Amino acid sequence: MNRMDKEPMNHNKSIKVAGLLLTSLLSLPALAQENSVDRAREALTRQETDEDASKQLEEVFQAAEKNYSLIKKGTYSVNYAFDYSYFGDQRLDVDIINGSPRNFDVVPSAQHTFTNSFNIDFGLLDNVTVSARVPLVAKFETQEELSATDFGDISLTARWQPFAYVPGKPSITFFGTAKTKTGVSPYEIDVNKQLSTGSGFYSFSVGGSFSKVLDPVVVFSSVSYTIPINVSDLNQVRGGDVLEQVEPANSLSVSAGFSYALSYDVSLSVSAQVGYSDETTLRFRSGIEAQAQDQVSGLMNFAMGIRTSDSTIVNFNVGFGLTEESPDLLMGLSLPLDITGLKEE
């Protein structure tokens, strides 16, 4: 079998945290605080749409052989990724009634999130690939001893490469993603007793990713814009009020970095990401409208790819947040799953 046929199995899209959006807790009334933290957590979940480091690593490996960075028509590939993120912060719990603070508390909080995700890519055409991502999330909040194990938000992505790859020229891929709200919504739980595993709203993202091979280095960048769908008919107790509507913020995410092939078997990559999100509006039953201000957040990520066999590259990554609301630590592992037994031999 030539390498072209095996190549689809190598397309990992994983290990990456992108598009961080956040909230400034102090600028909000107490009611919105829980939500802003939730927003933060949501934002910290990976945006799988971005052209990511591990994918670029593979391009380094196979720069000479590739015409398309997507998979071939009619083929499919399954990838598994495991991600861990740690998020620790101090939360201010302030209750302001008639302009005077009634309750003031500083709450330390630590959250561990383990995400197992399965990504299925299918080559619709030689230059169009559709994929589905199914995340299974386990979350632990150490401070309040909460835990959750549930599905995350399942998402569907289509990637399109308008031009065939020409050595020496940049490669461009456009993508669009629809994210469902199959995970546990942060707006439909009892915030004191449960954790969410999803965003709680549908969203659509569009973007493009660009890469250029400068042997032995690949430089890459990606930009994406996310438009969420408003959520209404909520009935959630937050503080002393009931949350009824959420208008999540639009957000923009930019990332850039490079990968460097140390040898045929090992490569390293470094990337940085910056996210900007607009205002989020929460509407309560009492008529109060709370707004989380716009934010900027950033993240650094380092990845190493190791070739374990001709057709398999395992990627490891470690990252850290650059801004207050980003996760303090990220770790991940991704590898292709090859259930050869299921295929006709």
Place this chain on the structure above:
Amino acid sequence: MLYLNWIKRWFGALCFALMLPITAWAQLAQDLLVDPRALSLGNAITADPQGVASIHYNPAGLAKMKGRQFQVSVMNILLNNQAIFKASESCNVFGLSCRENDPIFNGGDSVARSRTISPALFIPGFGIQRLPKLPAVAPFNGFTINPPGSKITFGNFTYGPEILGYYRRDGDPARYLGKAVALQRFSYISPTIGYEINDEWSVGVGVSLSHQALAMDTFLRSPNLLIGVLEELQTAFQCETGQDPLQPFLGLCGGNVGPWDDIGGLSIKTQETISPKLLFGLLWEPTDWFSWGMNYQSPSKMQLKGTYDLQYTDDWAGFWQSFSGSLFGAINGAIFSLPTGIPRESGNLSIDLTHPQHFQTGIKVKVHPKFSISMDMAWTDYSAWDRFLLEFDRNLEFLGAARLLSPNATENTLTIPLEYKDTWNFGLGIEQHVNSRLDLRLGIQWRDSPIPDNRRDVLAPLNDGILYGAGIGYKWDRDTVLDLHASYFRSYEYIKAGTSENLNDTGIQNIAYNPYAGLDVITKLRIVSFGFSFRKSF
């Protein structure tokens, strides 16, 4: 010599049977519709698991699956769920006769019958769905892969280990304990590995991920002494004339309330989308006529999440609005957190629930070249279901009043005591090997209920029962196996008035929840299932 051999085999089987504890044999909805072959043998297949259902019954059985195989099963279920309510002459609440006042008796009858054959299914995002009055169809499937020459077999099974749901018609007398109920567990993926250690021993380990749902719609009423007092007061002050003689000091006539008047309706929908379980199995086949197997499934701690919606009747809300609007009512209502008459309460809810661990062991003895006998005993840790703790996201009026009378309620939590006990059940299966292709099967399983006498109800009517099964196994060709089965489960319970604290107790503090206080109740459940499984190499 030959006779001696047969005697030895019979003796072995007999010894095992005598060792079994002569206690109650038990189970809830467990194993009522997993695999046609298992059902036809009374679920006694731990020592001889076959097909992908091994993943559920004994993962070590996967090691015997060679090559690549695919299995589809279709189970059809016919449900007949009955409850009979009987009011004795003396049944009364604060002097008001049950027969004359309880609307389920149509004004004077002494017997009311509830019957449903409509199955219901919980569908994520939609809630409880009523299915047509036809046999409900449950399709399961799975596959196994064993690379040539390897001792390891990988398998996956997608199935419903426990599915129970029904929908009662409008006006059904049992509507106060479940107008519609769905309690179901569906394992959507269960990757498992079987390993053949040597010719005698095999072992299997796997993980199953399941979706668990618990949903219920029910009407509410409270035939309680205190409500009886209210009814008598309303009669005494002639509320039916439309006047409220004691206003503005005391409002008693805002709406008609009484022991048998509806308070409202409650709808609960909760689910957990990932509930993992560890599966472990061992299989020992020292000779061609004897085998032993064991199977363990770990407990799974869940936090079911979902919504509740409590909608009160106009009479109930009106009564409390009028009451709390009066001078006396306002003062006392505040002191005792009595309801203020909100017409509807809804929000988010969580229920902590542990799916119990399960252990099963059994033997299979080929007592004659044409006959095999298999025997299983199974233990399930239902004592993990000591209580259901319902945690609401806000303070409920309903609970505010209930907590005055019951230690099980606080302003935002409600504990439903269950006090379930561990269960042992016993299965027996006989297989006749007619020829190399055809097997005939008969089986029986004694299933005792984990529900103690004082907690029986008509909501989950799976009381003590017996499962009968019969089936055929046919080897179509070298690569194809077909199993057919028919099974019948029946359960009957007579619950004398005042004996169950979750159904018909008459104590004053039982405000949550005895909707049939003082009535004798008989429950009858029959489940007929028939189905087939088809296994083929691919």
